Amino acid sequence: MSIEATASSAPDPEWERLVNEYHSAPTAGAETVPAPRAAVATSDPMGDTPLVPAWTRTGQGWKARTGAGRVNSVRRFRRWVRRQATEHGHSAQTFRGLRRTFLWVQGTEGVQIAIARREVQQAQHDYKDAKWGHDKRLVPGKEKDKRRSEMEKSFAASTTALSKYKSAKKDARVRRAVRGAVALSPVAAAEGAGLYLMGGSGGLLATGATLVSLALLGRRTDGGELYADHDAKFGDTLKLTDSMLNQVYRDAKVIGGDDVLELLTPCTLTADGKAWEVAFDLPSGMPAKKALAAKTGVASALGVAVQQLNQALGDREGRIRLRVSLNLPFTGKPTPGPLLSVDHVDLWQPIPMGINLRGQEVSTSWVERSGLFGGEPGAGKSAAANDLLIAAALDPSVSLYLCDGKAGADITPFEQIAAMYDTDGDPERLLEILDHIWTVEIPRRRALAKEHGSRKLTAAMAAKDPRANLAVLLVDEWSSYGAAAERKVREELERLLRLIVQQGRALGIITLAATQKPDSDSVPTGIRDILSIRWAMRCLTPQASDTILGQGYAAAGHNAQDILKSQRGVGIYMDGEGAEPELTRGHYYDDDEVALLLDRAYELRAKAGTLPAGARSLADQLRDLGDDQAHVLAVLLDTFAAHADDEGEPAEWLPGSVLVDALAAAGLDVSADSLGRLVVRTDEEKGKRVWEGSRAVGYPRSRVLVTVRDRFKLGE
Numbered sequence: 020m021s022i023e024a025t026a027s028s029a030p031d032p033e034w035e036r037l038v039n040e041y042h043s044a045p046t047a048g049a050e051t052v053p054a055p056r057a058a059v060a061t062s063d064p065m066g067d068t069p070l071v072p073a074w075t076r077t078g079q080g081w082k083a084r085t086g087a088g089r090v091n092s093v094r095r096f097r098r099w100v101r102r103q104a105t106e107h108g109h110s111a112q113t114f115r116g117l118r119r120t121f122l123w124v125q126g127t128e129g130v131q132i133a134i135a136r137r138e139v140q141q142a143q144h145d146y147k148d149a150k151w152g153h154d155k156r157l158v159p160g161k162e163k164d165k166r167r168s169e170m171e172k173s174f175a176a177s178t179t180a181l182s183k184y185k186s187a188k189k190d191a192r193v194r195r196a197v198r199g200a201v202a203l204s205p206v207a208a209a210e211g212a213g214l215y216l217m218g219g220s221g222g223l224l225a226t227g228a229t230l231v232s233l234a235l236l237g238r239r240t241d242g243g244e245l246y247a248d249h250d251a252k253f254g255d256t257l258k259l260t261d262s263m264l265n266q267v268y269r270d271a272k273v274i275g276g277d278d279v280l281e282l283l284t285p286c287t288l289t290a291d292g293k294a295w296e297v298a299f300d301l302p303s304g305m306p307a308k309k310a311l312a313a314k315t316g317v318a319s320a321l322g323v324a325v326q327q328l329n330q331a332l333g334d335r336e337g338r339i340r341l342r343v344s345l346n347l348p349f350t351g352k353p354t355p356g357p358l359l360s361v362d363h364v365d366l367w368q369p370i371p372m373g374i375n376l377r378g379q380e381v382s383t384s385w386v387e388r389s390g391l392f393g394g395e396p397g398a399g400k401s402a403a404a405n406d407l408l409i410a411a412a413l414d415p416s417v418s419l420y421l422c423d424g425k426a427g428a429d430i431t432p433f434e435q436i437a438a439m440y441d442t443d444g445d446p447e448r449l450l451e452i453l454d455h456i457w458t459v460e461i462p463r464r465r466a467l468a469k470e471h472g473s474r475k476l477t478a479a480m481a482a483k484d485p486r487a488n489l490a491v492l493l494v495d496e497w498s499s500y501g502a503a504a505e506r507k508v509r510e511e512l513e514r515l516l517r518l519i520v521q522q523g524r525a526l527g528i529i530t531l532a533a534t535q536k537p538d539s540d541s542v543p544t545g546i547r548d549i550l551s552i553r554w555a556m557r558c559l560t561p562q563a564s565d566t567i568l569g570q571g572y573a574a575a576g577h578n579a580q581d582i583l584k585s586q587r588g589v590g591i592y593m594d595g596e597g598a599e600p601e602l603t604r605g606h607y608y609d610d611d612e613v614a615l616l617l618d619r620a621y622e623l624r625a626k627a628g629t630l631p632a633g634a635r636s637l638a639d640q641l642r643d644l645g646d647d648q649a650h651v652l653a654v655l656l657d658t659f660a661a662h663a664d665d666e667g668e669p670a671e672w673l674p675g676s677v678l679v680d681a682l683a684a685a686g687l688d689v690s691a692d693s694l695g696r697l698v699v700r701t702d703e704e705k706g707k708r709v710w711e712g713s714r715a716v717g718y719p720r721s722r723v724l725v726t727v728r729d730r731f732k733l734g735e
């Protein structure tokens with residue numbers, strides 16, 4: 020492994036940034052540990068202390084490492100059990116050791132003895148042949164002498180061979196006895212000493228030591244192999260080592276057999292103990308794309324699921340930041356969304372969308388942007404869209420235009436605060452909404468920008484002029500509208516949406532399209548290409564994933580098909596053009612939380628006077644008119660509401676005296692006659708009714724409502 024060290028004399032900002040990053044603890048979403056960021060660059064002026072993140076020495080660092088240690092122990096035990104069934108099992112090793120000891124004691128003398136025995140057999144055979152030749156009759160005298168001499172020589176050779184054989188046997192016996200003594204004496208000594216010093220347990224201990232010695236002797240298999248635990252994959256050990264890393268990238272055919280990765284940090288367990296991280300450079304000249312595309316191979320070589328692996332591009336070509344999660348990420352319960360703890364939101368600022376793999380908050384500025392969220396049904400698009408919509412709702416200045424082509428219930432809770440909405444999947448209503456934006460909103464905004472001497476609306480402008488507000492247009496399931504509309508209407512819808520996305524951007528109109536089936540029908544290509552923020556939730560095919568993110572992303576390792584069904588709300592998030600896609604889980608607000616947040620949004624808007632006309636109470640709408648009679652009618656309506664029954668329904672009838680008193684209490688000097696002239700009753704309505712034990716003349720609420728409608732064209 021090679022770790023770069025920075026010369027103390029040569030400040031290297033890039034290096035310091037990297038070091039700081041590795042010394043910092045994760046932020047929101049993860050359990051955080053205070054990280055002594057500032058001290059890092061200066062505490063090691065010579066650059067010679069090991070690059071170990073400071074958090075490892077904190078209480079939580081120890082806790083994380085103890086947790087990982089515990090998991091590792093269990094896994095080690097499981098590996099040990101698995102090992103016992105193989106030729107590397109400890110009993111197999113012990114027997115191998117025993118056999119090897121026996122063979123050693125037996126030695127190689129057996130071979131000498133066998134050779135000597137063979138010599139004896141040969142010599143005796145030769146002697147027999149010579150004797151047979153000699154004992155023949157009718158052999159002339161000279162020849163007889165020669166044969167006798169050969170017979171005698173053979174006899175002598177046979178005797179010599181026999182004595183050599185005997186001495187080889189004796190020699191072997193002695194040597195074996197010596198080796199036997201050598202092998203047995205330590206065992207006997209240990210046993211004796213054990214028994215003598217500690218009794219039975221000492222004997223057991225000595226036996227254990229003998230078995231361990233035998234197991235050690237039998238460590239290598241007959242094929243000469245050793246049990247190599249370090250060859251185990253990350254998935255087995257849950258520990259990432261530098262040598263393992265190189266092997267992994269070699270196995271995945273990213274780097275060659277002789278290549279090495281240049282590690283910029285050691286393999287480090289993250290502060291929350293959930294993953295290992297390391298940053299490294301690929302061998303010079305190798306594009307990072309090669310490693311990113313080999314995601315499946317790398318995951319397989321690590322022995323983990325592909326979802327546990329995250330390779331992010333470093334800040335320069337060829338640099339990779341690898342993160343391997345110990346468990347499948349994003350499968351636990353979602354953490355409470357951050358909007359729950361804020362009073363209001365400023366949509367001109369970045370808003371929190373979700374949490375990335377490192378537990379960091381992913382925030383996005385939606386100003387001058389538009390987005391496309393896609394994924395199979397139930398992947399979490401509506402929840403993701405809610406991250407923007409709820410933030411927009413909590414900014415009382417923002418106008419909401421919400422359209423749901425699938426006619427679901429996702430945007431129903433927003434109805435009260437939406438400027439215009441369609442929850443029926445009605446293309447005619449969508450046309451009305453888009454037409455309103457194109458013919459009313461956009462010209463108004465353009466004129467406003469001109470008034471401020473600009474071509475676009477900005478945050479600075481909004482701070483000075485409340486008319487310069489943002490607006491959000493959500494079009495969920497465009498294809499459903501397309502399918503339900505006539506060809507002409509469909510073409511008009513497409514034309515308007517394209518114009519709104521293109522021209523509305525600079526004028527503060529944020530468009531968000533969501534689709535279940537990301538293909539060219541679901542969002543027309545021309546419109547899709549100009550939606551800059553993309554969020555690809557789980558898709559069924561890599562092509563669908565590419566339709567959301569852009570061509571070639573799946574092949575480069577960013578494939579939303581890899582997201583598991585259990586990883587709800589998780590998607591590959593691309594925060595604008597050219598941004599590196601990153602796996603992000605959207606913040607999730609359940610139905611109760613959405614209702615709570617929208618109540619807050621309603622209040623904020625009621626206070627700011629930005630509720631859409633339909634959502635404000637009739638009394639408020641009357642007051643807004645600034646007309647005296649409208650004001651009187653507003654007080655009358657409030658008085659009926661103040662006398663509501665147990666179910667909260669306003670009173671249906673009140674005596675004139677009660678109404679006149681209420682008007683007086685509101686500072687309005689209205690006589691009974693003037694009231695009668697304003698709210699003109701029928702003869703029947705003028706009849707007396709029983710009120711608190713006596714009979715009185717009064718006014719029905721329905722007559723007041725009719726007066727409001729007739730005079731001011733307001734109300735039901």
Ligand SMILES: Nc1ncnc2c1ncn2[C@@H]1O[C@H](COP(=O)(O)OP(=O)(O)OP(=O)(O)O)[C@@H](O)[C@H]1O
Nearest residue numbers: 353396397398399400401402535587588605606607
């Ligand atoms: N960020 C998240 N964290 C945890 N769970 C989530 C998240 N997002 C969604 N879910 C779960 O997934 C379910 C489906 O989510 P959602 O309705 O947003 O999916 P969808 O893609 O919009 O589905 P459809 O296309 O059918 O409308 C939710 O009810 C919720 O239980």
